[in-house]
Amino acid sequence: MAVKEIIAASPGPQSAFLKNSSFECLYGGALGGGKAQPLDSLVLTPFGFKPMGEIKVGSQVSNPDGSVATVIQVHPQGEKDIYRISFQDRTSCEVCADHLWLVRFAQRKLKADRRYLDTDEPVRGRLITTSELIQYLDKLDGFSVNARPITPLTKPIVFTKNYRFPQILVDPYVLGVLIGDGCLVGGNDITFTSLDQEIVDQVSAKYEVSNRADGKTYGILKSPELLQTLKDWGLFGQKSAGKFIPEPYKTASIEDRFALVQGLMDTDGYVDDRGHCSYTTVSDQLATDAQFILESLGYRIIRTTDTNTGYRDADGEFIKCQDAFTLYIQGPNCERLVRLSRKKDRCKPFNGGKENDVAGRAIVKIEFSRRAEAQCITVDHPNGLYLTNNFIVTHNSWALVFDAMGQAHLSDYRAVVFRRSYNELKDLIALANSIYPVAHPGTKFNKSERLFTFPSGATITFSYAENMEDALRWRGREIQYLGVDELSDFDWDVFEFLKTRVRYGGKHKEMKLYVRATCNPEGKSFFSVKQYFIDPAPPLTRIVDKRTGRDRVFIPARMTDNPYIDEDYKRRLSYLPAKRYKALVEGEWNVWSGEVFDLKKGIHIWSWEEFYERNGIKEEEQNGIPKNWVRMMGCDWGYAVPFCFAWVASDTKGRLYVYREYMGCSRDAQGRINFNDGLRLTYEEAASEVKSREKDEMIHYRVIDPAERAKMRGDRAQLDPWGSPIRGPFLSAR
Known part of the structure; x- marks a missing residue:
């Protein structure tokens, strides 16, 4: 079944993501709404x-x-x-x-x-x-x-409202009859009027009943408990206009609520020749109570008020009567609303529509x-x-969850959608629960395994991978669809490993292999994501890996791509810092919310040619930083995480230029930089690398955290790696 039959994707990037045929696709950018x-x-x-x-x-x-x-x-x-x-x-x-x-x-x-x-x-x-x-x-x-x-x-609603003592003290059908055609104001007598023997038989099955002289009035005998209960509720003594349904019955079981409605409908209800059902009362409160119960049982109610009720007497004068409140009832299975045979026979499968309609x-x-x-x-x-x-x-309270269904009609299709942590899965699973059973009737969900099984036998699993140990649980597994939500929150090596699980050796020749990811321009793997998906080519451009022959593409997203984001949400996001706004709202990958400066080429970032030209340095003197400038080096040390050395020069006017850097980042098997993983060098090894870059250059000052400086010195008898191998004194950063 096509996704568009469930919910239409937003035109533009979201649709492009769902239709994309590349092996790998990153849908990246902006925030959504609630x-x-x-x-x-x-x-x-x-x-x-x-x-x-x-x-x-x-x-x-x-x-x-x-x-x-x-x-x-x-x-x-x-x-x-x-x-x-x-x-x-x-x-x-x-x-x-x-x-x-x-x-x-x-x-x-x-x-x-x-x-x-x-x-x-x-x-x-x-x-x-x-x-x-x-x-x-x-x-x-x-x-x-x-x-x-x-x-x-709605379907009939189950209420679980609890009371300290039992509240359904009167048979619901009998209560409906007494509210409809009962007389509750005659001393201590409880009577009701009826010409239908079926109603009399129903009441007689619960209480002893006697027929009065007129042949249509019946009294309920030997029932002091019933009388006391009606008095306790405040119902005894009420005339027609003051009747109501006691509160406990409004949230009683489905069976008891249907029984109460049957008593009301058998007495004051009407079913016409077309099967249309209605209920009329002169009590405003009773109409409201009955509407609540009927709606809770899954019926649609149209309520009307007739203020022109009355009759003309023998002299032709119009006698005004009490206002009448009518509930017109529509919905399936209206035969459940009545017990009387003559009314039940008139009911249609769907009152107010076609047979088998919804x-x-x-x-x-x-x-x-x-x-x-x-x-x-x-x-x-x-x-x-x-x-x-x-x-x-x-x-x-969408793209990965929809996209993962693409091949759910194939029996051995296996898809897995990942979030970094277990707790982050809840929203995705809730969303999938609202979609998959609707898109594919008969889909089953195994809560303990977080697994959806489709009628074809295909499965979609929701899993997590906080580290490589979690990822290795999928070693030996074969999947055809890998979805990673918020990719930049994952360790990059975890993502690389999970991709090795995407393979197929089954019987369906039409089976396709897909890797799909979403994320915003931030997170621990921001640089890796940017280097792999963003930098190699413009957006929507297919990139082919020369080594594997597989292709990938980046589809950018902005908040404005969603036409249904409300203006208030946009206004609140406008208060974000400028760089974070560009990243999260505009989906801009060339700014990073963790950077301190907003650097632009030609303004803050120069080539050496621009440097020489803007500083008026003659061609014969163009050999790096002028010798009369002060040169400094700063170090932010790291072992398991990357370190950074930066060389800075100050001109005669005090302006600073960063002219060299050394980042201690590891690389993967394909030579891509891992910005989150350090080289794990010793101090001596790092010092040797620094020396090779400086080539006996005079460095006037070096700056490093004093705690790291103390570790580097170690025992006084040992060689200080930052002393004799490298020229220039150290200043402690404070």
Whole structure:
């Protein structure tokens, strides 16, 4: 399945990365953004709704497939622009511009259905940001109903709200009947009215019932516990307009909530000849409570209020009655909402749509709401989804994870995606969990091995390599795809070793071998990455290794390549130091955030010809630094890490010129410099190398850390390597 069927890549570098056919490819550059909701927006948990600001790592949140997910990361986003998303059923929620949604489009067919992990339920849609939704809706002609984006409905939600004592003291179906057609204001009598023997039989199965003289009123006998419970709840004594659903029943088990709804629908509900379901009450609070329960069971509710209810008396005068609140119910399996046979027989497989359709909420409007503090969360569920206000399904907190799927249809395809440390894997795995099962229905995840197994038999593993010992765990393994996220954080020799594992000797002739990496212009292996991928050729230029014949390419990235980064995020990044901004925001590799000076050729960096010309040195005297200038040498010593010697000259006006340097860096088998690995020379060996470079040149001063100077001197009887072999006194750096 093509990646574009799940989520469209940003045009430009991101698309180029996903389509690139080179053996090695570095996608390097800039930062991205977050996916957030305001701190006061509501997130559904197994214990009820909680403000986003109260959600912490380890919090449990409800997933739209009916399960419970754990929050594994919380990402504060600062103050952001907040947009209100309005739906066709008159519900709404607030999110930021780059928040992700799983949507499908009305009357638009996709090439294939997606499914949640371990279920056969279709998930027809793709991931899209709020910004993309705004652009899409702006193009619609009057928000055409036939083209609106639709978010899926939740599956029935499991609540785990605990009470000190049992709270479901009345059979839920009986409670629904009493709320619907019960009389709870007659002294200590509990009665209900019904002409349906099925309802009477259901109540009689739980309590002793007697038929009153009118043939339609029934009393519940010998039930002091029931009477006391209704009084304790405050429900007994309430007329129709004051009825409500006790709080414990709103978060009861799925079965108990369905049973309560069945009691309400069998009494005050209606199913018409088309199979459309509705529920009407004169209690505003009861309508609100019933809507909460129905939405938690996976139904879409459109609520209306009729203020013109009434009738005309014998004289023709209109008698005003109480306002009526109606809930129009849409969703799959509406037969679960009723027990009465005559109503159940009218229900259709999907009330409000076509048979086997997937219910959802249509987005009708998106508008700017306010600026507010926001945060996004990452959950450990395979689909990455959670629920917000009115049980609206929303997606949380991309290139390597997508790209690794490229050959997942081949049975012996093996891909491994690396981060440097184990803890850094969490975000990548959470992202993969939200994508792979949707892209390839039936994909399984082994949490202990961090392994995704696709229906074809292909696998993608997420691993870490902090050092060569970790990397050697892959010795003898054969993989076809190596992905390295944040390459510049790795030791370069670790990366070189892992590349030796990329090989194939299987049956699929179409199998390709790939090495893919991402990183920003910083980190411990910055110079190695730059020397290997950046310096040899301009961006997007194919480089062929003469020794191996394999090719590599660098695809640059900037933050501006992502059209959905919000302006507030850009503004905050503008406060970075200039060089760090160039590296992390503009994706500039020719500046390094660790450097002190911003050096430019022709201004700060001269050739010897420019040096002679600018200092007016005659041709016959052009033999390096003039003899009358003061010359100095400084040393930053290193053994396992590189050392550096720098020679500096001062002209007659006090201007300084660095004219020679000696970096103690090792090289790999191909002759490439390893800027993170030292030569491991002794003091004597380094002094000999320095002497060979100076060739008896007069050095007036030498500067080194006093602690290193003391180590170099050692025993007074030993030769001072910085004395007789090299001319010039030392000054201690302080």
